[in-house]
Amino acid sequence: MFLVSNLFPTYNKKQINFTKGKGSYLYDSKNKKYLDFLSGIAVCNLGHCHPKVVSALREQIDSLWHVSNLFSIEKQEELAELLLENFKDGFVFYCNSGTEANEAAIKLAKKYTRKPHIISFKQSFHGRTFGSMAATGQPKIHEGYGEMLNGFTYVPYNDIEALQAEITEDTGAIILEIIQGEGGVIVGDEDFFKSIEALCKKHELLLVIDEVQTGIGRTGSMFAYEQTPLKPDIISLAKGLGNGFPIGAILGKKKLASAFSLGSHGSTFGGNYLAVTSAYETIKIIKDNLFLESVKNKGNYLVERLLEIQNEFQTILDVRGKGLMIGIEMNTQVDQLVDLFLESGLIVGTAGPNVIRLLPPLNISFEEIDEAIEIVKLGFSTYFVGVESNK
Structure with a gap:
């Protein structure tokens, strides 16, 4: 066998x-x-x-699976309302995985800031597409694929001096995990996060937080950043969002909407009826x-x-x-x-x-x-x- x-x-x-x-x-x-x-x-x-997720999915399976994002899907809006209760003043974009969510987050950050440089961290993990792979600070993930997407610098996690030294006029964003999962379950320091928040304000940097693994209640709050001083502009979600049904999402502040205007990004299957139904039932339970x-x-x-x-x-x-x-x-x-x-x-x-x-x-x-x-x-x-x- x-x-x-x-x-x-x-x-x-x-x-x-x-x-x-x-x-x-x-x-x-x-x-x-x-x-x-x-x-x-x-x-x-x-x-x-x-049982509640199974019941909702069974009901949805018998009615409708997919029509594409060319049409309104009411459950997308209902799920977005739940997600944005914690992430105030934001919009949602749906996709299918954590990699796709981080890819969307990178695109949104670059398009909004019009700056080529993003700072990431050594031992981070953000995905396996070329954008999310380039944001990942692990050489083993890059091996064999040739030159990575330009514009990423990796600094040691929990090292604010190293981070500060890499900020230039071309830097538009910082991307990080609250806890580096694939990197060894490394928890960020409180003082480190305070300093990052101050640097983002001082240099007008976007803060992108990868909540693919830490989000949806995993650390005891809806999103892990809620237990820190950080105020992200974008967060990426997937994994626990659909309790096993593939779905990813980014939440971004409304000020970023001009960068994700009509036709600037898309996903054929993102936010389909089954995915958002599963996620909606999951979030209703967990956010209590x-x-x-x-x-x-x-x-x-x-x-x-x-x-x-x-x-x-x-x-x-x-x-x-x-x-x-x-x-x-x-x-x-x-x-x-x-x-x-x-x-x-x-x-x-x-x-x-x-x-x-x-x-x-x-x-x-x-x-x-x-x-x-x-x-x-x-x-x-x-x-x-x-x-x-x-x-």
């Missing part, structure tokens, strides 16, 4: 075929049960097959203040339990993150540990070679967190005892 594939080998796929998902769990073709602490890489923020507070509480509890494990294993260097976006930094590579957890029925991710990334559904229960912790503890004990015995 799966030995021969007609797919390009762009992913190192695990040889598991999932056939069913419900809540925080996935089931494979042999009906083995897995606790999902990856959520499709921060996508299924309400878990798998949430009690729900968001519960994400913070569960995140704090998860970190506390992980710190208990850290006290037992010196191989754990750090436990960090916000809400239910957690990184466990090790002094060793983590691939074998991740596979060991998988064998025991726990799905986790990685963020670089030595960071385990935890992204459980936001509506996960405390009991399910405890279940995951027991698997992690057993995995660490089994793996490191085995490593010691093999020396």
Whole structure:
């Protein structure tokens, strides 16, 4: 099974075929049960097959799927109202993915400012199209593709002096993640963000915040920037926005509307009926203040339990993150540990070679967190005892 594939080998796929998902769990073709602490890489923020989202999608499937953006789609407007309750004085553009959202954000920033230079950060990740890839501060993402799109400079994250040194008359914008997900779950400093906000005001720079992974409640607020002093001009969204149905979006201040005028950008499938229906139901649930507070509480509890494990294993260097976006930094590579957890029925991710990334559904229960912790503890004990015995 799966030995021969007609797919390009762009992913190192695990040889598991999932056939069913419900809540925080996935089931494979042999009906083995897995606790999902990856959520499709921060996508299924309400878990798998949430009944309210499923019900809304079923109803929409039976009525209408697609007509194109040449016509008004009422649900687009309803979703935009929900999104803009937090991001005041803005407009929305719909697309299909995080990469597309960041591509749109880059285009909007460049077209509005008429300036060629955008500052990004080392170890950032913004996507895999040429614009979003050029904004990404990781050489491994650029390798083999020749010359990148001009105009991007990468500075160390949390280093305000390095950032300030790169600002010139040609600089139009700064793009950043509140927490660098792919870069290792690196959390931005409060003072760093304060200084960025001051620099943007001083030099009249647009601030673009990539909320593709951190947005839609992942860190305990609707958008992660709301827990910082930052006031973005543009934010990009995707992943958790549709709870598994592909949809991306940018929110931009109304002052930018002249740069995205008639015919200046587009998306054939962006904001189609199924996508906005899924997103609307998802956002209605997540944006509730009690729900968001519960994400913070569960995140704090998860970190506390992980710190208990850290006290037992010196191989754990750090436990960090916000809400239910957690990184466990090790002094060793983590691939074998991740596979060991998988064998025991726990799905986790990685963020670089030595960071385990935890992204459980936001509506996960405390009991399910405890279940995951027991698997992690057993995995660490089994793996490191085995490593010691093999020396």
